[in-house]
Structure formats: structure tokens, C-alpha cells
Amino acid sequence: MKMKILPREFYSRNTVKVAKDLLGKTLIRKIDGYTLAGIITETEAYRYKDDPASHAYRGITERNKAMFGEVGKAYVYFTYGMYYCFNVVAKSESIDAGAVLIRALKPQKGIPKMIQNRKTSVVSNLTNGPGKLTQSLKITKAQYGEDLAQLSTLYITEGILPDKIVSGSRVGIKNGADKLWNFKISV
DNA sequence: GCAGAGATCAGCT
DNA sequence: GCTGATCTCTGCC
Numbered sequence: 001m002k003m004k005i006l007p008r009e010f011y012s013r014n015t016v017k018v019a020k021d022l023l024g025k026t027l028i029r030k031i032d033g034y035t036l037a038g039i040i041t042e043t044e045a046y047r048y049k050d051d052p053a054s055h056a057y058r059g060i061t062e063r064n065k066a067m068f069g070e071v072g073k074a075y076v077y078f079t080y081g082m083y084y085c086f087n088v089v090a091k092s093e094s095i096d097a098g099a100v101l102i103r104a105l106k107p108q109k110g111i112p113k114m115i116q117n118r119k120t121s122v123v124s125n126l127t128n129g130p131g132k133l134t135q136s137l138k139i140t141k142a143q144y145g146e147d148l149a150q151l152s153t154l155y156i157t158e159g160i161l162p163d164k165i166v167s168g169s170r171v172g173i174k175n176g177a178d179k180l181w182n183f184k185i186s187v
Numbered sequence: 188g189c190a191g192a193g194a195t196c197a198g199c200t
Numbered sequence: 201g202c203t204g205a206t207c208t209c210t211g212c213c
Contacts, residue, residue: 044205053205055198063197080206081195087205101205119208131206172205 003157008149011071011090015098016181018090019045022100023185024162026108029137030153034113036137038105038127039159042184044170046087048097053176056097067097072149075099076134076141083131086139088148088156103171104128106187107136160187 003026011018022043029036046054046067055064055077066075066089075087091098105127107114114126114136127133134140139154146154162185170182 046205055205058199061198077205078196079204081197083206085205103205129206135207170205174204 006156008072014092015047015090016045019043019100020183024160026157026159028155031138034110036110037108041106042104044101045181046099051176053173066145067099074143074146076144084134084140085130086134103130105133
């Protein structure tokens with residue numbers, strides 16, 4: 001069976017809703033003829049003026065301008081001087097900015113290649129964090145603004161139907177910790 | 188098994 | 201200059 005790519009309209013909705021709906025979907029990454037794929041198992045929503053934890057909260061900058069751009073595109077940012085984090089731009093049409101952080105994946109395809117890209121052989125430790133999955137899938141600034149709603153080297157397709165969604169407080173932030181915008185599933 | 192330091196870039200209070 | 205949407209390695213607080 002062939003997986004369909006999620007259409008752009010999918011991302012043109014409330015950021016929190018999109019974050020929830022992305023669980024169980026499949027992230028596909030193509031490099032040098034290899035195909036890497038994983039099921040999205042953890043996401044976080046970051047919005048705009050109502051969300052002090054969001055990069056967009058203080059307005060547009062060189063780094064976060066993708067969050068203000070077209071939905072369905074990749075927002076990749078560099079943090080802590082060494083790690084990339086991968087987001088998908090998603091927001092309602094009436095909102096100016098918003099994105100969903102992909103925090104964790106369950107590896108499906110190309111696991112040996114992921115092991116090569118990272119420096120561990122522990123599969124369970126391959127893509128279970130935002131900085132780790134970008135290493136495994138070789139996502140860098142080069143993928144900034146990549147369109148995930150069309151066939152390319154990085155896109156998202158339909159996947160499995162998630163069983164039970166657990167929501168909690170977002171990780172690593174101070175402000176806005178009261179918002180339960182972290183979502184995960186157990187696969 | 189868990190707490191703490193270090194690595195080191197972009198954007199600020 | 202300091203802080204962060206992080207991860208890995210070290211030492212036993």
C-alpha cells in the first residue's frame with residue numbers, strides 16, 4: 001500500500017491540533033539514494049502571541065522567519081551551539097506564526113544508515129530526542145524551508161492510527177509550562 | 188541510575 | 201554577557 005503525502009491543508013489548522021494529528025504519521029528522508037523513515041511518536045506545539053515559550057513570541061527574526069511563512073514547510077533551527085531541531089510550520093489562517101516541534105520518532109526504514117549517522121548502535125537511542133533525530137536523518141539548515149507537503153528529500157506521509165495520545169507539559173522551557181502542548185504515543 | 192558540567196551559536200533583558 | 205524548544209560523558213555530591 002502506498003502512503004499518501006499529507007496535503008498542505010493538513011497544516012493550515014490550529015497548531016495544537018496539528019501537533020496531535022501528526023502523531024503516528026511517517027516522516028520520510030531521502031539521502032544519496034537511501035530512504036530513511038520513522039513514525040512520529042512525540043510532538044510539541046509552539047504558537048505565537050499566546051505562547052511565551054515560542055521562538056515567534058518576540059517577533060520575527062532571521063532564525064524563526066519560517067514560522068511566519070507558508071504552512072507545511074520545515075523550520076530547522078540551531079540550538080545550544082551544537083544541535084538542530086526540526087519543526088513543521090502549522091497554524092490557522094488567522095494566526096501569523098506557529099510550528100510543531102518533532103521531538104521523537106520510531107525508526108522504520110534505513111536503521112543501519114541512522115546508526116552510521118549517529119555514533120551509537122543502540123536503536124532505541126537513535127531518534128528519541130529532537131537533537132538526535134536530526135542527526136539520524138541528517139537534517140540541517142540545508143533543509144530550512146523544505147516543503148514537506150510534496151515529494152522531495154524530506155516529507156511526511158500518512159501512517160498508523162495512534163492508539164492513545166498522552167499530553168503533558170513541554171520539555172525544557174520555563175514560561176508557558178502550564179500549557180499541555182506536548183503529545184506522545186507509545187508504539 | 189541519576190546529577191552535573193561542557194560544548195559553543197543566535198538572539199536577547 | 202548570558203540563556204536556551206539539547207545531548208553526552210563523567211563521577212558518585
